[in-house]
Amino acid sequence: MPDGSLSAPGLAALVEPGRVHRRVYTDPAIFELEMERLFGCSWLYVGHASQVPNPGDFITTELGRQPVLMTRHHDGSVRVLHNRCTHRGVKLVAERSGNRKSLICLYHGWTFDSDGTLLRVPVDEGCAPGFRLCDFDLARAPRVGIHRGFVFASLATSGIEFDRWIDPMRRNIDDIVDRAPGGEIALDCGVHRYLFRGNWKMQVENVVDSYHVPFSHASTVNRQGVQFSRREGDREGAKVIEGSRTATQWKQRRGYAVGYGHGWTSNTELNEDARSSPAWNEYRQALAAAVGEARAEQILAPRMHNSMLYPNASFMGLNMHIRVIKPLAVDLTEVNVYPIRLVGAPDAINVRNTRLLNVTHAAASFVQSDDVEAFGRAQAGLASRASEWIDISRGLGREETLAPAPGSGEPPVLAGPSTDEAIVRGQFKAWLSYMCAA
Ligand code: FES
Ligand SMILES: [Fe+2]
Numbered sequence: 001m002p003d004g005s006l007s008a009p010g011l012a013a014l015v016e017p018g019r020v021h022r023r024v025y026t027d028p029a030i031f032e033l034e035m036e037r038l039f040g041c042s043w044l045y046v047g048h049a050s051q052v053p054n055p056g057d058f059i060t061t062e063l064g065r066q067p068v069l070m071t072r073h074h075d076g077s078v079r080v081l082h083n084r085c086t087h088r089g090v091k092l093v094a095e096r097s098g099n100r101k102s103l104i105c106l107y108h109g110w111t112f113d114s115d116g117t118l119l120r121v122p123v124d125e126g127c128a129p130g131f132r133l134c135d136f137d138l139a140r141a142p143r144v145g146i147h148r149g150f151v152f153a154s155l156a157t158s159g160i161e162f163d164r165w166i167d168p169m170r171r172n173i174d175d176i177v178d179r180a181p182g183g184e185i186a187l188d189c190g191v192h193r194y195l196f197r198g199n200w201k202m203q204v205e206n207v208v209d210s211y212h213v214p215f216s217h218a219s220t221v222n223r224q225g226v227q228f229s230r231r232e233g234d235r236e237g238a239k240v241i242e243g244s245r246t247a248t249q250w251k252q253r254r255g256y257a258v259g260y261g262h263g264w265t266s267n268t269e270l271n272e273d274a275r276s277s278p279a280w281n282e283y284r285q286a287l288a289a290a291v292g293e294a295r296a297e298q299i300l301a302p303r304m305h306n307s308m309l310y311p312n313a314s315f316m317g318l319n320m321h322i323r324v325i326k327p328l329a330v331d332l333t334e335v336n337v338y339p340i341r342l343v344g345a346p347d348a349i350n351v352r353n354t355r356l357l358n359v360t361h362a363a364a365s366f367v368q369s370d371d372v373e374a375f376g377r378a379q380a381g382l383a384s385r386a387s388e389w390i391d392i393s394r395g396l397g398r399e400e401t402l403a404p405a406p407g408s409g410e411p412p413v414l415a416g417p418s419t420d421e422a423i424v425r426g427q428f429k430a431w432l433s434y435m436c437a438a
Contacts, residue, residue: 006033008436015428018393022382024431025199025390031330038311038434039064041156043165045313045324046070046141048338049078049149050186051097056114059097062326063155067091068141069103070151071114080141080153081116092138103138116140148177149184160260168258168410172307176315178299181283181290182344187322189354192337194363198375200311200327203335204427206371207306207314207323208263210253210418211394214246216370230319230360231270232352233280238268246419253305255418257399259411261310261430263423267302267318279348286344308423310430315340319356331379337361337368392428395420 004010006029014021014030023030044063051059052072059070060083067083069092085092085105092105092112102119103112109122116138121127141153145162150173152162166173177185196203206212214221218241221227225241239247254266288296304317315322320340328334339354360367382390395416404410414422 006030011435012432015432016389017425018396019389019391020428022388022390024428025201025379026330026382028330031199031327033435034431035064035327037437038431039155039327040066041154041159041437042311042434043143043145043152043154043160043162044311045309045322046080046144046151046153047324048185048187048322049146049151050184050188052078054099056099056101057097058093058100058103058114060093060095061324063141063153064327066155068153069093069138073113073115075115077115078144078146078151079115080144080151082139082141084139085110086118086136086138087121110136112138148173164409165260167408168260168413169262169264169307169309172264172304172317173315175299175304176317176320176340178291179287179320180342180344181286182342183290184343186341186343187338189339189341189350192357192362192365192368193334194337194368194372195328195332195334196372196375197331198333198379199330200325200333201427201431202375202378203323203325203333203371204308204311204314205424206375207316208255208265208308208418208423209421210250210255210265210305211421212371212374214240214250216374217367219370220366228359230356231275232283232349233275233277234270235274238270251417251419253418255416255420255423256402257414257423257426259413259426261427262308263310263426264307265305265418265423267305270302272302279346279352282346283342283349286346290344305418308427310427319360320353321357321361323361333375392421392424395422396425 014024047059047061047070052070055072055074057072061068069081069083071079071081073079083092087108087110090105090107092103111119113119118133118136141155142157143154145152145166147166147170221240225247226239227237229235229237239249241247249268253268255263257263284296306314306316308314312325313322322338322340324336326334339357341350359365399414399416399422402413402415404412414426416422
């Protein structure tokens, strides 16, 4: 690697307006820097509060590659703690989820409360003079932010405030949560987990990429060019292909790059009048009973397909789930897909959503497996030195700039067809600002 290639000018040279250097996907040194400067500083999705409903509940996860715990403390609050014993550094909790009255390290038995407080150490007469329990609490994530049960943390003590960072995506989160007659969602229907041999950014880009769908997922559309139904009550899904070309309806989807690397794509219009099934009708009634007819109609008007909370989580409005993207190595990524349960909706609605995800987003499903294959081939192709550059120029220069609401302080939105690559360019803009902010 040439000297200075990881300096700010060296990194800036990797991202041009319509293309990025292949090293951003292949260079282990850049990956290490991403873990430090991007995942070590930005706000990251940790989990959903519904995963720890009771005092003592926990989940374990990683922020970047740092192991953390999300717990429900006995005062009802949700805590984000480093999963590292303060004695000799052992990972405190190995399970992915569970409930414990206290967290006991398997090595020498140091015992912590669910807020990270060190409660006791065995054989305490052996402690060094001046040893104080309070100096050995678990390290806590310095900043935690929660919106509608979505829990985020930053491992940095300073940086953009949570409210500013989440504001452009708040409405999209509300869009999903408001669909629940009970006013909240729960991630308690299991998880699909897959690993792929590719860089984490491939998945981050893919969730807001409508360009690939008619090709990568061609095997899931019928002779009329229509994909199978992915929502309860629909007889069929969106028209994806017309003859041998991408369907007009598909090309009318919109993409929005909303700042901080976040972005989302709108839905493809489906026939809302024809949407009907006993479960769907029962659900509409339950929602209308909870929020009124007019509000229920607003909530049920489809607006969004996928939303990407840069850099590590996305959620989908069509068949509802939250997806968490975990970089493991420069060419290895883990993805966890959690079905969303709408609290207060009829069981049939939630069961059907989960079943649809088995078909679309499990590791061996009809849709996700196509993407995983594409990611692996992309990583393999990037080993080629035939070109050093990756093109992301679709729609460059013809994005529509939407001014933010006056006084909102939000960044302007770049909008265009979701088959364009404006959101990916927005991601790299954010990437560069983190990577060069040393
Ligand atoms: S390493 Fe945890 S108690 Fe010793
Ligand atoms: Fe896909």
